[in-house]
Amino acid sequence: MLSERRLEVLRAIVQDYVGTEEPVGSKALTERHRLGVSPATVRNDMAALEEEGYIAQPHTSAGRIPTDKGYRLFVDKLAAVKPMTPPERRAIQNFLEGAVDLDDVVGRTVRLLAQLTRQVAVVQYPSLTRSTVRHVELLSLAPARVMLVLITDTGRVEQRMIDCHAPFGETSLADLRARLNSRVAGRRFADVPQLVEDLPEAFDVEDRGSVTTVLSALLETLVEEREERLMIGGTANLTRFGHDFPLVIRPVLEALEEQVVLLKLLGEAKDSGMTVRIGHENAHEGLSSTSVVSVGYGSGGEAVAKLGVVGPTRMDYPGTMGAVRAVARYVGQILAES
Amino acid sequence: MLSERRLEVLRAIVQDYVGTEEPVGSKALTERHRLGVSPATVRNDMAALEEEGYIAQPHTSAGRIPTDKGYRLFVDKLAAVKPMTPPERRAIQNFLEGAVDLDDVVGRTVRLLAQLTRQVAVVQYPSLTRSTVRHVELLSLAPARVMLVLITDTGRVEQRMIDCHAPFGETSLADLRARLNSRVAGRRFADVPQLVEDLPEAFDVEDRGSVTTVLSALLETLVEEREERLMIGGTANLTRFGHDFPLVIRPVLEALEEQVVLLKLLGEAKDSGMTVRIGHENAHEGLSSTSVVSVGYGSGGEAVAKLGVVGPTRMDYPGTMGAVRAVARYVGQILAES
DNA sequence: CTTGGCACTCACCGCGGGCGAGTGCCAGCA
C-alpha cells in the first residue's frame, strides 16, 4: 500500500502532466504543489511509484508521466468528479431545450458534449429494447409491399420496408395493425417477441404467410446491431492530441467510423454509473492511447442508452466526468418531457 | 496562349507531383517523361508557366509545384476522366447491390467512395423536392399529437411530430390522410405546396386549424436545410494529407462537421455533369487547401442529389473523377430498381 | 528556339559541443 503522500505525489503528477503535456520532474512538482517535502524526497517517492508501475519515464533523465495504471488509480481514488458551475448548467439546459425531435436532441447533445469536453463525443440513440412501444404502424405501399414504422416513448422512429411474397389485403393489414397495437402498445419492446408469438394463428391461412413475414421483420429490427444507432461529433478535437500526429490519430478516426466498434465500446461499459476505460483497458487496439468516459442516460430511473467522450488518456478526468454526467442528466430530463 | 509543349510540361508536373508529393525539377521531368527536349528548355517553359501563375516554387532553388490555377487548367484541358476497369465496375455493383434500404444504400456508397478514392466521401440523400411522393401518412399518437411520415419514390422516409392545438379526431385525420394522398401521391414534392393550398377549405371549421398546422408542418419539411441530409465517411484518409498536419487537417474536420457547410459546398456545384472545385475556389476558408469533386446522381435522367469527395488539392483528378462518376451511375441504377 | 555550360542558391543532413532539467545515490541529521 502506498503512503498518503505518495498518492498525493501521483495526483500532482497527473494534474501537472494533464496541464502541461510534458513529463514532470521532482523539482517542478515541489514548486507547483505544497507537498511540504523536498525534491529529493519526491524523487524517492517517484522511484517507488515507478517501481509499482504507476508512472514511467519516456527517457532516462526526463520527468515522469503517468501510466494507464496510474490514471486508473487517480480516477478511482484520487479524483472527485468536478461538478458543473451554475452558469454551465444553465447553458447546457438552454442549449438542449430548443430541440424539436429526437434527432435534434441527439445532435445537440453531441455538439454540446464535444464543446464542453473539447473531445470527441459519442451519443447512442435510446435503445429500442429498453424503450416502450408507443405505436406500430403498417403502411401498404404496393400490393405486396408494406412499410413498418415503430415509434417509441423516447421519440425514436424506425422504419423498415417489407416485401411480402403474396399480396396483402388492405383490410387484413388494418386488422393486423389493430391487433398488433392492442397487444404491444405501452409494453416494453423487449417483451414484444412473446406478445406477438401466437398472432399469426388469428389470421386466415392465405394471410398467415404475410403476417409472419411482417412479424419477423418487426423482430429483426430488435436484434442487436440493427437496433442500435449513434452519432459522433467533435472529431476536429483529435487534432489537439499531441505532436506525433498521424500515427495516433489515424487508428482513432478509423475506429470512430466503425459503428460496430463504438457500440461494443459503449456496450462494455457498466449499465449504471459512470464508466472510465483507460488506454489499453479498451479492447480495440486503435484506441489504446485513448480513454473513454461513458455513462447511461434515460428518462426515468433506468438507462435507455449511453453517451460519452473519447479523448487522449492524458485528459482532465474530473472535468470530463463532470461534463458527461451533467449532460446525461439533462438529456434524460429532456427525454422525459417529450 | 501557352504552346502545346508547355501544356505538356504542366501536365507532367502535375502528374509527378501528385505521385511523389515533392516539388518536381526540370531534370527529373525530362527523365520521367518523353518530352523530347532538354532540361534547359523545360526550365524556360517552367519560367513561363510560373510567370503565368500555373506553377510556383516553395523555396528558391527547389522544384515547382502546381498552383490552384495550374490544377484548374490541368482538369479543364489536360486530363481525361479515367474510366473504371471492368473488375472495378463489378466490385462497385456487387458492393451496392446488397443494400436493404436507403440508409444502407447511402452508407455503402459513402464507404465505397472513401475506399475507392482514399479520400473523404460525402453523399447527399435524395432531395425531397426533387423526388416524387409515394405516400403521406398521418398517425395519431395522442389526441392532439400527430406524426407525419413522408415516403418518396427514392425510398427516403422523413417523419415529423406535430402538436395540434386542438384535439384532432380520428375520422377527420383519416379524411385528411385520404384527401392528401389522392392529391399528392405520384406528384413531385416541389408541386405539393400548390396542390394542398386549398385543402383546409374542405374541412369543418373546428378541424381547420389542425389541418392547417399539419399542412404547414408538411411544407416545413420541404424547406432547404431541413430537407437535406447527408452522410460522410473516410475521414481517416485525411491523415494521408501531408506532413504539416494539425494546421491543415483541423479546419477540414471542422468544416466536415458542419452539415451546412457541406450542403452549401455541394449546392454550389453544377446540377448536371461533374464539378471540380480546386483549393481557393471553395468559398469556405478551411477548405482552401482541398479540392471537391462532385456529381449529381439520380434514378432517371434527372439528378435527385449529389455525391462527391473532398481531398487535398494534390489529388489524382482523373482517377477520382472516374470513381465518383462510376459510383454515381451505379447508385442511380440501384435507386431506380428499388 | 533549343541546347549545353556554368555559377549560384539554399534546403537538407549529419556532426559535435554546450546547456539544463532531471535522476540516482549517499551521507548526515532528526
Next chain:
DNA sequence: TGCTGGCACTCGCCCGCGGTGAGTGCCAAG
C-alpha cells in the same frame, strides 16, 4: 526510519557548422 541537501551523471534538445546535391537563372553558341 525517514527526510534532506549535495553531488556526479545522463541524455534529450538546441544550435551552429560545413558538405552535398538538386534545382535554378543566365548566356552564348548552334
